[in-house]
Each structure stands twice: as C-alpha cells, then as structure tokens.
Amino acid sequence: MSEKEKNQLILDTCLMAGKIMTESGSEVYRVEDTMDRIAANAGQPESVSYVTATGLFMGFRSSPYTQLENVTERSINLEKVAAVNNLSRKFAQKEINLTELNRRLTNIDDEVPTFTIPLQIFSAGVVSCTLMYIFGGTWDDFLATFIIGMIGFSVSFSVSTWLNIKFLNDFLAAFIIGFLAYLAVHFHFAKNIDSIIIGAVMPLVPGVAITNSFRDILAGHLLSGTARAMEALFVAGSIGVGIAIVFKIFM
Numbered sequence: 001m002s003e004k005e006k007n008q009l010i011l012d013t014c015l016m017a018g019k020i021m022t023e024s025g026s027e028v029y030r031v032e033d034t035m036d037r038i039a040a041n042a043g044q045p046e047s048v049s050y051v052t053a054t055g056l057f058m059g060f061r062s063s064p065y066t067q068l069e070n071v072t073e074r075s076i077n078l079e080k081v082a083a084v085n086n087l088s089r090k091f092a093q094k095e096i097n098l099t100e101l102n103r104r105l106t107n108i109d110d111e112v113p114t115f116t117i118p119l120q121i122f123s124a125g126v127v128s129c130t131l132m133y134i135f136g137g138t139w140d141d142f143l144a145t146f147i148i149g150m151i152g153f154s155v156s157f158s159v160s161t162w163l164n165i166k167f168l169n170d171f172l173a174a175f176i177i178g179f180l181a182y183l184a185v186h187f188h189f190a191k192n193i194d195s196i197i198i199g200a201v202m203p204l205v206p207g208v209a210i211t212n213s214f215r216d217i218l219a220g221h222l223l224s225g226t227a228r229a230m231e232a233l234f235v236a237g238s239i240g241v242g243i244a245i246v247f248k249i250f251m
Contacts, residue, residue, distance in 0.1 A: 009098060009102060010038075010039055010044055012067075012102065013038060013101055013102045014035040014038050015056055015067060015069040017038060017084050018032075018034065018049070018056045018058070019056060019069050019071060020084050020105065021080070022051065022053070022056065022071045023073050023075065024075065024077040024079075024080040024081050025074065025209065025212060026081045026212075027215050027216055028216045028221040028224040029215075029221060031051045031056070032049045032050070034084065034085065035047070035049045035051075035058060036049055037088060037092065038088055038091060038101070039060075042091075042098050044062075046061035047059070047061075048060070051221075051224065052071075052223060052224050053074070053228050054070070054072075055068060055070055056068070056071065074231075076209070079112050079114070080108060083112045084105070087105065121150050124149050124150055125147065125153075126146070127149065127202055128146060128150075128200045129142050129143075131199050132145040135198050135199065137192060137199060138191065138195070140191045140192075141199075143190075144181070144184040144196055145190075145195070145196045145200055148177055148180045148196060148200045149177075149199060149203060151176060151177070151180060152173045152201065153173070153203050155172055155173040155176050156170060156172070156173035157169075167234055168238075170238040170239050171238040171239070171241060171242045173204055173239075174204065174243050175242035175243075175246060176242075177200045177242075177243070178245075179246050181193045181196040182246060182251070201239055204235075205236065205239070206231075206235045209232040210229065210232045212228060213225045213228035213229035213232060214229070217229075
C-alpha cells in the first residue's frame with residue numbers, strides 16, 4: 001500500500017468512526033478525540049479534526065487537503081458509540097490493524113445488537129407508566145398510561161419511518177397521546193389526564209440530546225452545543241404544541 005493510499009484509508013476510517021458516533025448521539029469532543037486517536041495510532045499524529053452536528057472535517061498538517069463527511073441523521077444509539085470506542089481501543093492496543101478496523105466499522109450495523117421494534121414499543125409503555133407513578137400519579141392511571149405510551153411511541157416511530165419529516169413525528173405522537181388521555185379520562189378508564197400525559201410523553205423527550213448539548217458547550221464546542229440544544233428545544237416545542245392543541249380543542 002502506497003503512502004497516499006494509506007493516508008486515504010486513515011481519513012476514511014476516522015471519518016467513518018466519527019460519523020457513526022455523531023449519528024448515534026455522541027458528544028462532539030468525544031468524536032474529535034476518537035478520530036484523532038485513531039489517526040495517531042495509524043501513524044498520523046499531526047491530524048486536525050473539526051466536528052459539528054451536521055458535518056465532520058479532517059485533514060493532516062502534512063497535507064494541504066481536507067476531507068468532509070456529511071451527517072444527515074441523528075438518533076440515540078449508545079451501543080454504537082460504545083462499539084466504536086471498543087474498536088478504537090483494540091486498534092490502539094494493536095489487536096486489529098487499520099484495514100480490519102475499517103471493515104468492522106463498515107459492518108457495525110450488523111455487529112451491534114439492536115432491540116426489536118415490538119420490544120422498543122413495550123419498553124416505551126413500561127417507561128411511561130413507571131415514570132407516571134414516580135411523578136406523583138396513581139395506580140388508577142397505570143394501565144392507561146402503559147397503553148397510551150406504547151401507542152404514542154408507535155406513532156412517532158411510524159411517522160419518522162414513512163414520512164421522514166423532522167419534528168412532525170413528535171407533534172403527531174404528542175397529539176395522539178393527549179387525545180387518548182382525554183378519552184381515557186372521559187370514559188372513566190383513568191382519572192388524571194395530567195399524570196397520563198406526563199408519563200406517556202417521556203419516551204419522546206430529548207433528554208440525552210439536551211444533556212449532550214450542555215456537555216459540548218462546557219467543553220468549548222459552542223456551535224455544536226448550541227445547534228443540538230436548538231434541535232432539542234424544537235422537539236420539546238413540537239411535543240408541547242401537540243398537547244396544547246388537544247387542551248385547546250377538548251378541554
């Protein structure tokens with residue numbers, strides 16, 4: 001392998017690792033650190049990386065060229081973040097070479113275990129009813145919150161899969177949750193509409209995104225931290241508007 005081909009492989013590998021971590025919800029400073037460490041362990045200690053919420057830039061001080069990788073999707077998948085960190089450590093310890101690292105990053109979707117959709121929906125229901133109770137709800141609303149939480153998460157997942165319109169899935173899911181909570185109380189299936197709504201929207205709340213945005217800001221990445229905070233606020237606003245419309249129409 002020539003020096004040019006090796007440098008290109010290093011760039012491709014670093015950017016692939018960074019893109020996976022950024023799309024999976026990792027903090028910007030962690031992404032930059034991982035990319036720089038991979039480059040240093042591959043023989044390029046003079047690397048320069050710059051990561052934002054929508055793109056990654058990387059180059060070497062010995063070269064006038066910089067490569068860009070777009071980030072078009074963002075979600076929360078800490079299993080992928082942990083997998084990339086694990087592969088990076090194995091590469092640093094010489095357990096795998098650069099080619100093997102690149103190959104395993106390419107196939108990371110097949111290697112990282114994912115939960116099935118029915119299990120995610122069921123878990124959303126469990127989270128909804130348990131948090132409802134923790135936040136002061138009663139057992140009278142437990143079953144209703146469990147069912148409505150599952151339905152709300154299903155709506156959010158379905159809309160994001162079929163339409164792929166940002167924030168619309170959270171708005172529609174919140175509207176359905178509010179409407180079903182109103183029906184549950186109206187037909188005496190539950191007692192407290194506020195408790196049901198508070199619990200059922202919890203799986204939709206962008207808590208990890210808000211936390212990571214503040215961690216990025218505290219680490220000095222003001223642009224990426226602010227961008228993520230604004231995105232999280234728009235998600236929270238979409239949820240709030242969906243619930244508010246239900247209250248405006250039916251209450």
